[in-house]
Amino acid sequence: MIEQLIQRRKALLLVLIAITLALSVGLPTAAVPDNSLRIWFLDDDPELAAYDAFHERFGNDEVILLNVHAPDGVFDRELLTRVRQLTGALEEQEGIERVHSLLTTKDAFDAGDGLEFKHLFEGAIPKDPEALASVRDRALDNPLFVGRLINKDATQLMLWIQMATMADFDNRRDVFVEDATHTIKRYLGTYETAMGGFGVIYTGLNKVTQRDFGIFITLTYMLMFMLLWWIFRSMRLVWATVGVITVGTVACLGVYGLLDKHMNMVTVLLPTLVIVLGIADAVHFPAALSRELRASPDDRIGAIRRGLGQILGPCIMTTFTTIASFMALAAAPMAVVRELGIFSAIGIFAALVASAVFMTLAFAGMKEGVTLPDHPGIHGLLSRCAGWLRRRQALVVALTLIVSGVGLYGAAHVEADTYTLGYMPDKHPVVMDHAVIEERWGDYMPVEFVIEPAEGLTAHSPKILNAIEGFIADAEAMPFIDDGLSLATLYRRAQDVFAPSSEPHQPFTQPLVSQLQILTGDPQRDFSWDRTSEAYKDNVYAQTVTKEADATRVTLVGKMVGANELSGQLTLLDALATKHFGDSAKVYAGGYTPLYVKIVDYIMASQIRAFFIALGLIFLLMLLWLRSLRFACISLVANVLPVGMMLSAMVALGLTLDVASATIAAIVLGVSIDDTIHFLYHWREAEREGMSWDDALDHTYAHAGVAAVITTSLLVVGFPVLMFAEVKTVFYFGLLTTIAAVAALLADLFVLPLLLKAWPHKPKVTS
Numbered sequence: 001m002i003e004q005l006i007q008r009r010k011a012l013l014l015v016l017i018a019i020t021l022a023l024s025v026g027l028p029t030a031a032v033p034d035n036s037l038r039i040w041f042l043d044d045d046p047e048l049a050a051y052d053a054f055h056e057r058f059g060n061d062e063v064i065l066l067n068v069h070a071p072d073g074v075f076d077r078e079l080l081t082r083v084r085q086l087t088g089a090l091e092e093q094e095g096i097e098r099v100h101s102l103l104t105t106k107d108a109f110d111a112g113d114g115l116e117f118k119h120l121f122e123g124a125i126p127k128d129p130e131a132l133a134s135v136r137d138r139a140l141d142n143p144l145f146v147g148r149l150i151n152k153d154a155t156q157l158m159l160w161i162q163m164a165t166m167a168d169f170d171n172r173r174d175v176f177v178e179d180a181t182h183t184i185k186r187y188l189g190t191y192e193t194a195m196g197g198f199g200v201i202y203t204g205l206n207k208v209t210q211r212d213f214g215i216f217i218t219l220t221y222m223l224m225f226m227l228l229w230w231i232f233r234s235m236r237l238v239w240a241t242v243g244v245i246t247v248g249t250v251a252c253l254g255v256y257g258l259l260d261k262h263m264n265m266v267t268v269l270l271p272t273l274v275i276v277l278g279i280a281d282a283v284h285f286p287a288a289l290s291r292e293l294r295a296s297p298d299d300r301i302g303a304i305r306r307g308l309g310q311i312l313g314p315c316i317m318t319t320f321t322t323i324a325s326f327m328a329l330a331a332a333p334m335a336v337v338r339e340l341g342i343f344s345a346i347g348i349f350a351a352l353v354a355s356a357v358f359m360t361l362a363f364a365g366m367k368e369g370v371t372l373p374d375h376p377g378i379h380g381l382l383s384r385c386a387g388w389l390r391r392r393q394a395l396v397v398a399l400t401l402i403v404s405g406v407g408l409y410g411a412a413h414v415e416a417d418t419y420t421l422g423y424m425p426d427k428h429p430v431v432m433d434h435a436v437i438e439e440r441w442g443d444y445m446p447v448e449f450v451i452e453p454a455e456g457l458t459a460h461s462p463k464i465l466n467a468i469e470g471f472i473a474d475a476e477a478m479p480f481i482d483d484g485l486s487l488a489t490l491y492r493r494a495q496d497v498f499a500p501s502s503e504p505h506q507p508f509t510q511p512l513v514s515q516l517q518i519l520t521g522d523p524q525r526d527f528s529w530d531r532t533s534e535a536y537k538d539n540v541y542a543q544t545v546t547k548e549a550d551a552t553r554v555t556l557v558g559k560m561v562g563a564n565e566l567s568g569q570l571t572l573l574d575a576l577a578t579k580h581f582g583d584s585a586k587v588y589a590g591g592y593t594p595l596y597v598k599i600v601d602y603i604m605a606s607q608i609r610a611f612f613i614a615l616g617l618i619f620l621l622m623l624l625w626l627r628s629l630r631f632a633c634i635s636l637v638a639n640v641l642p643v644g645m646m647l648s649a650m651v652a653l654g655l656t657l658d659v660a661s662a663t664i665a666a667i668v669l670g671v672s673i674d675d676t677i678h679f680l681y682h683w684r685e686a687e688r689e690g691m692s693w694d695d696a697l698d699h700t701y702a703h704a705g706v707a708a709v710i711t712t713s714l715l716v717v718g719f720p721v722l723m724f725a726e727v728k729t730v731f732y733f734g735l736l737t738t739i740a741a742v743a744a745l746l747a748d749l750f751v752l753p754l755l756l757k758a759w760p761h762k763p764k765v766t767s
Contacts, residue, residue, distance in 0.1 A: 217249075487544040
């Protein structure tokens with residue numbers, strides 16, 4: 001293989017360039033962000049299937065909430081006219097199904113022989129202040145409006161802009177939200193407004209992710225270029241290494257885009273990971289090749305052949321162990337984590353191939369006498385480390401045990417959570433709008449529940465309606481729920497208007513075949529349940545019950561919180577549901593909420609599963625390559641330590657595992673094992689030559705120490721680029737991987753030699 005590489009290096013270069021250009025077609029698609037909820041889940045996930053079923057029954061539960069603040073009162077003809085015009089314009093836009101507001105939501109009116117449902121303003125907005133005041137009083141007397149569409153002192157409106165149910169909605173959400181934003185500014189630009197909702201958050205995250213993507217690639221290339229010049233002092237080697245990481249990056253992102261994948265707040269890490277890890281391997285090639293060239297300056301091809309023979313095996317091994325750690329992520333239950341693992345592995349493998357080709361070409365064409373800088377500072381550092389190991393071994397052992405204990409503590413106490421809004425900077429417009437809405441209006445996050453009546457009952461049955469009312473009343477008594485809307489709420493309003501009682505909120509008792517027809521006074525009335533028809537907007541009940549009445553929906557409104565806290569709230573609400581419904585109905589959280597909560601379980605499962613699979617794969621690879629149980633065990637012990645230190649840093653900083661850091665343990669293991677492989681390779685050589693522990697230490701430091709310090713320097717420069725991210729979880733990923741990289745170097749320099757001394761090599765006895 002080495003001979004073919006040397007002889008056909010130019011042809012291989014042309015093949016690499018051709019493949020890279022072909023794959024670059026996928027880059028534009030990969031660069032388009034998508035942070036929607038669906039991307040976190042596998043297509044066959046039962047939670048996703050339940051989410052889609054909810055949409056089929058009740059429509060899209062994703063809404064844009066628009067808060068309009070008018071200190072002098074919202075019952076102003078100019079404002080209401082603009083809101084009506086805005087509503088019409090929004091409902092004309094693609095991606096928006098309907099707008100629920102004070103002007104579009106119908107109220108029940110007593111028509112004498114039954115009820116009729118009509119808007120508060122059927123015609124033009126009246127100019128007469130008394131007429132406006134009369135409508136104002138009616139609105140403030142309606143529990144369907146107050147707290148949902150208008151606040152108690154009539155100084156704020158809330159518009160619920162319901163998004164459409166579409167097959168490609170997730171891919172086009174950003175366009176729909178941007179169009180809605182521009183329309184809102186056009187009609188209400190002079191008023192105080194704030195937008196909220198998960199769709200708005202996703203769009204904000206997409207913009208931040210796209211910005212981070214551009215910064216990561218630009219900064220990483222710039223910093224790596226400067227650091228490579230410091231390492232090599234040879235533009236030929238610098239450009240060769242830039243070629244390596246370019247091939248790796250384009251291979252990774254190109255295949256990603258060609259498969260119609262879009263970057264998100266997890267896979268935005270791809271270019272930085274591939275660049276930094278690709279360079280780490282590329283640096284080892286010049287060290288070995290230049291050493292052989294210095295030894296045989298008159299035999300350039302022979303020196304390259306011998307240098308490749310020394311370095312190609314360890315680099316293939318480091319690449320395979322790194323790929324193993326990333327491919328372990330393919331077992332995660334989260335789609336984005338799988339994608340990060342698979343496509344990182346593609347990029348890292350491509351970088352290895354490119355390293356062999358580019359470095360062979362670079363050294364074959366270098367002028368006589370060109371050598372790498374000596375870097376005396378690194379040699380001085382290694383000399384001091386060796387001195388510490390020899391003279392202060394007891395102290396080093398004690399420090400290692402303390403650090404190990406801290407690592408175990410961190411591993412035992414790290415927790416998982418996710419808070420979508422918390423990923424963005426505090427000064428981001430989406431975050432600031434959220435704060436404005438909570439301060440002025442209050443809590444606004446919808447929490448959906450689905451009620452499926454037992455056999456013999458329907459959603460219109462008094463037993464179900466009474467249970468719904470009791471459930472909502474108890475839920476509203478909890479500190480985290482402000483409001484609730486349901487079919488029972490609509491019936492109660494209609495009943496209060498049609499047949500006011502001196503004792504309000506008496507239980508529903510009448511065994512009605514269909515409350516809908518009875519309350520409207522028209523047994524033949526046929527509501528439209530077709531969401532594509534214009535008549536659907538006249539169906540005031542469609543948002544809360546299916547046509548067959550085999551399921552109904554309860555919408556509670558609470559505070560936007562992290563997934564852990566929301567999970568605790570759902571547990572309490574489930575207990576309430578059991579109390580009120582018993583065996584009369586199946587009750588469960590629906591829509592967005594259970595997906596959001598499920599992510600926490602997936603984060604922890606991804607972390608644990610990927611880490612132990614990576615650990616097992618790396619152990620097997622080390623065992624097969626080094627053919628030594630001793631080396632394989634020692635390598636794992638030394639490399640679990642950086643993972644523990646990183647998790648301890650998370651606990652100390654008050655951080656939790658989230659959607660981005662769900663991958664971090666397996667990734668750190670794969671990164672830290674690379675230098676360990678080079679250390680053990682040279683230590684094995686020393687032991688085979690019969691060297692003592694002291695001599696093996698010097699031999700290994702001389703042959704692998706400089707490269708280890710340099711590659712760690714690359715990691716310590718490359719990973720902090722992620723700390724320029726606006727997405728907070730990516731910032732912390734950069735910080736934690738930087739800490740882990742330093743810990744991995746210290747483990748290789750100190751812990752590894754100590755373990756090798758504690759478990760010494762036993763030479764084979766020959767007779």
